[in-house]
Amino acid sequence: MNILSDVKILVTGSNGQIGTVLIDALRDRYGNENVVASDILFPEDQNGPFEILDITDSSRLQEVIQEHKITEIYHLAALLSSKGEKNIQLTWDINFNAYFQILNVAVANNIKKIFFPSTIGVFGHTTPKKDTPQFTSFIPETVYGISKYTGELWNNYFNKRYGLDIRSLRYPGVISYQSIPVGGTTDYAVEIFFEAVKHKKYECYLKADTALPMIYMPDAVKATLDLMSAPTEKVSSQSAYNLSGFSFTPAQLAKEIQKHIPDFQIFYSPDHRQQIAESWSESIDDSRARNDWSWSPNYDMAKMVEDMLANIS
Numbered sequence: 001m002n003i004l005s006d007v008k009i010l011v012t013g014s015n016g017q018i019g020t021v022l023i024d025a026l027r028d029r030y031g032n033e034n035v036v037a038s039d040i041l042f043p044e045d046q047n048g049p050f051e052i053l054d055i056t057d058s059s060r061l062q063e064v065i066q067e068h069k070i071t072e073i074y075h076l077a078a079l080l081s082s083k084g085e086k087n088i089q090l091t092w093d094i095n096f097n098a099y100f101q102i103l104n105v106a107v108a109n110n111i112k113k114i115f116f117p118s119t120i121g122v123f124g125h126t127t128p129k130k131d132t133p134q135f136t137s138f139i140p141e142t143v144y145g146i147s148k149y150t151g152e153l154w155n156n157y158f159n160k161r162y163g164l165d166i167r168s169l170r171y172p173g174v175i176s177y178q179s180i181p182v183g184g185t186t187d188y189a190v191e192i193f194f195e196a197v198k199h200k201k202y203e204c205y206l207k208a209d210t211a212l213p214m215i216y217m218p219d220a221v222k223a224t225l226d227l228m229s230a231p232t233e234k235v236s237s238q239s240a241y242n243l244s245g246f247s248f249t250p251a252q253l254a255k256e257i258q259k260h261i262p263d264f265q266i267f268y269s270p271d272h273r274q275q276i277a278e279s280w281s282e283s284i285d286d287s288r289a290r291n292d293w294s295w296s297p298n299y300d301m302a303k304m305v306e307d308m309l310a311n312i313s
């Protein structure tokens, strides 16, 4: 194990779907004591330092940064697409106003690097749906998408004006077995596995033919670590990189699950999330990430389904 002890990382929103897995990967790489987890509630278990930190409280943020001599921030805390629509002011405060404060506190405290997770939610109806390019039309239809796209623009600004090294990925839907996500539009692609194993049936809130880009958690973590450790000269986008593992529809995913659980059945009962999904891309062109820092996923859909079922069963 290569422990680089001059790096001291703060992760915000570490109790969430991505944080719970990313924290372990960061601690493996940098050592338990060098990765400070934080969230608004204590987690169930923790094998390193943890701080209660509401990211809307910038003086508490400053206190945590100074107390732990933080050099890098992985800023995961956010309200996601579906939950965001239920309280747009709170979503703007958490996803954008708090991020703007983090950027200012980072400059004032000489933070070396920031990771900002963006999303395919930055795309909208005017964006080409297939092989969505890195630079395209951005008219997001949710407060989540608006807040994340604004964050991308500020990434670029803070890099140019203050030299802050900000790295960002537009994560597609992230699939994992460690927790059941809530509040996103791609959550079905995780719920379906738990229901398939438990009840052999699933009622899907999207239509059968709604294609969305996705990624398996080990690849999402790999992309994050690879981008954050890429040499500066390899990073040509300081706003955000397109990223994808694979794309599928609920019907295609159900068919792949049936190869392992033949009597699994899927039913469709679209709700408000259908409209959000329809404003997003079906597939992503992530060639810039591939060319710049050699991004390449290890999992395709079949391999992901096999691994998810093996772990959940």
Ligand SMILES: NC(=O)c1ccc[n+]([C@@H]2O[C@H](COP(=O)([O-])OP(=O)(O)OC[C@H]3O[C@@H](n4cnc5c(N)ncnc54)[C@H](O)[C@@H]3O)[C@@H](O)[C@H]2O)c1
Pocket (backbone or CB within 6 Å): 012, 013, 014, 015, 016, 017, 018, 019, 038, 039, 040, 041, 053, 054, 055, 056, 075, 076, 077, 078, 079, 080, 094, 117, 118, 119, 120, 170, 171, 172, 173, 174, 175, 181, 182, 183, 184, 186
């Ligand atoms: N999971 C995905 O499919 C996906 C896709 C695209 C982008 N992302 C982005 O990745 C990041 C992590 O996503 P996730 O799926 O782990 O989200 P999540 O909803 O599972 O976790 C978010 C965490 O943020 C915390 N939080 C909420 N308000 C906070 C506040 N005021 N202060 C501090 N913490 C607060 C929550 O308690 C939660 O633990 C988010 O920024 C999200 O926008 C996720």
